[in-house]
Amino acid sequence: MAATQDTMDRIAEVSGAYKYGFVTDIDSDKAPKGLNEDIIRFISAKKAEPAWMLEWRLKAYRHWLTMTEPSWQKVDYPPIDYQDAYYYAAPKGKDDAPKSLDEVDPELLRTYEKLGIPLKEQEMLAGVAVDAVFDSVSVATTYKKKLEEMGVIFCPISEAVHRFPELVQKYLGSVVPYSDNFFATLNSAVFTDGSFVYVPKGLRCPMELSTYFRINERNTGQFERTLIVADEGSYVSYLEGCTAPQRDENQLHAAVVELVTLDDAEIKYSTVQNWYPGDETGKGGIYNFVTKRGACRGRNSKIMWTQVETGSAITWKYPSCILQGDNSSGEFYSVAITNGAQQADTGTKMIHIGKNTRSRIISKGISAGRADQTYRGLVRMMPKAEGARNFTQCDSLLIGDRCGAHTVPYIENRNPSAQVEHEATTSRISDEQLFYCLQRGISEEDAVALIVNGFCKEVLQTLPMEFAVEAQKLVGISLEGSVG
């Protein structure tokens, strides 16, 4: 109740602060183009946020103004004009949306079919305006109720800001501070929505939390913000994304994901990401600049990142672990596939702070077409990381001779008792392997999918079951047309 009252007060406060033209039109569905403090106030007001949230956003924005876009990563894209973008847009009205699947790009539908996505979900993914209530709504509601009974909080972060302000204030920005990096700072200023998860002490969350269950609430837009907190001795597995290619008119995506594990807690975070990569030349594809970071704050805590990345024109992301608690461990399993004109600069950072901390990195990069891919991994052993260990295995597979793969390991060891191990391989799909498959009657496309899935197996098997099956199909589909 108090929270609600607080919200109303804040709205009044914000509304009173209108000095600038457009903001008076709070019913507008879209903020004007460009980025300034007014736009941020507008977004905050739209969400009826408390003052502390707005202050945080503004702090981030002011800091962002002092920053310059990073250029060290090995990706190449035309300069982004941040003033030429919309930072708030309400969900598209039915009038703009396709009326039925007949109006949707057949290429997209073909992919949905191959992935075996049910018709209703296809409509949802393709943004068709449908009135029908999805089956998943009732499923989602049932699950949500169950979760709430157990004490698990799983809701949009915009809702959490109102309902659980203490938790949000305590943890938001505690892993990725508002000043962290150009894209994360931008996100802090303008984030629209995302998920909030809190798992109470000692609870093993019995079901996978999936964005699937809130697919109907999906309107998180281009600046998604996710915060997951696992309290002492708890466990949760979270699935992000979707194997189906998603189109979005926003080219720039800059999400932030923060994970926190306290003593003996564990978070498993799996992503299958398949943003629209653009046409042959990469035109129209999504730029995906994401900051994902987990803090193993407690003793014996654990964070495991698994990601399968096949989409986007440009990907820039390094899910990382800060291993603070003694005996805590971080794992990173990654499959990144780049085809056509895609570019990816990805990897991870493992920062060992506590004693006997462990990290394990398994990265599988596949490049085809004219794609370019860089693995960038940082392993840092801090002076107090007594007995810490890291193992890194970084394998690249090249298909064809016009693509590239690069491995850039950064290793910093400031504790003589810590050990860092790094192995890297680069291979190609051999003609012999292909012919062997062909001779058994397997088509070239299926053969490539089979061989690549074999190459990625170690990573794919860390995914939850159903996700793994979909990811396998996705691997094949993303490499279509890469040989022959």
Add this chain to the structure above:
Amino acid sequence: MALLEIKDLHASLEDDTSKAILKGINLTINPGEVHAIMGPNGAGKSTLSSVIAGRPGYVATSGSILYDGADLMDMEPDERARAGVFLAFQYPVEIPGVAMATFLKTALNARRKARGEPDIEALDFLKAMKANAKRLGVAEDMLKRPVNVGFSGGEKKRVEILQMAMMEPRMCVLDETDSGLDIDALKIVADGVNALRSPERGMLIITHYQRLLNYIVPDVVHVLAGGRIVKTGDKTLAETLEAEGYAAFTDAAAA
């Protein structure tokens, strides 16, 4: 109609068509027949099997190969396989991370798909695979391991024949399947191959040793030397070769 009809086949490496490896092969295999090809190292035996199967890097520069009346050269390697041409490799290839069982199932389903049939039932597949594994003395565990990775030489060959049994091809080409097999394994593999002999099926068995042909008794034996078939006879030809070697034929080929 002949199952496989090779006429005046000349073949070379794609990169060097000036140097013929096969210099005019004529060979006709009828349904139900088992032919053996023997010959010295480097004679062109594997090249012949490669050209039949469509291995990249090899080209037929002249002549023809008809399979069941169709021009094989017009077909992609995977089409040939699905049409029933099976090659047991002299050097089976490793595919890391892909379980042999998955590989087999993918291959079987590729055939079914081409025929417009649904995927094989998981249970039917398992049953068939287990039965064949048992018959060929292949441990079931091995089929869970990645394709040929870490398999011993003999294990690889047994699994090649297991694959052949599962695919039920019409034309089987076995390239030195006996090499690397111990005597017991040779007998088991030969039994496996014999079990597949049938009135519709043809076989071309490449070997260096007459011993295999004691178990798989061929209808016809050819000697391939210097890219040509220099002698054709019945199973006694293999015995002669075993006793006298290839010297007489290599001279003939060089002449």
